[in-house]
Amino acid sequence: ADAEINAVFQTYSGSTFLFFDNDSYIEFIENPQQLIGRGRISDVFPGIPKDITSAFRYIDGHIYFFSHRTYYKYNEFTRTISKAGQFMWNLFDIPCPNTSLLNQLKTLLSKVISVYK
Numbered sequence: 001a002d003a004e005i006n007a008v009f010q011t012y013s014g015s016t017f018l019f020f021d022n023d024s025y026i027e028f029i030e031n032p033q034q035l036i037g038r039g040r041i042s043d044v045f046p047g048i049p050k051d052i053t054s055a056f057r058y059i060d061g062h063i064y065f066f067s068h069r070t071y072y073k074y075n076e077f078t079r080t081i082s083k084a085g086q087f088m089w090n091l092f093d094i095p096c097p098n099t100s101l102l103n104q105l106k107t108l109l110s111k112v113i114s115v116y117k
Helices: 099-116
Strands: 005-010 016-020 024-029 034-040 054-057 063-067 070-075 080-086
Antiparallel strands (some): 063 070, 070 080
16 A cells, blocks of 8 residues: 655754655665655654644744644654644744735635535
8 A cells, every 4th residue: 555645854963864655764864865764754753643734843943843734843863752733834934924815815715625526
């Protein structure tokens, strides 16, 4: 069966992690291509849940994991979650002054999508 890829990101040390099938990972180095390890996400990222939908390393040095609308700010050096909660754009200093307008837009887009299904 084909694996479902959930997230791909690179660590500070240069390793690339590929999360797949909701709870598994492969760690590799891209150049030269070399497999480092594979296993369960919880074995290398304690506290991170199974159903990760995306992940990336941000300019603040942390890895951000997302499980739908919940984020986990992860310190790869201490292997701990330093913060978690519902995702908001201001987490990354992106201003979002009118969330009610965004909610209205989301509702409108949902209605448009449902018409075309």
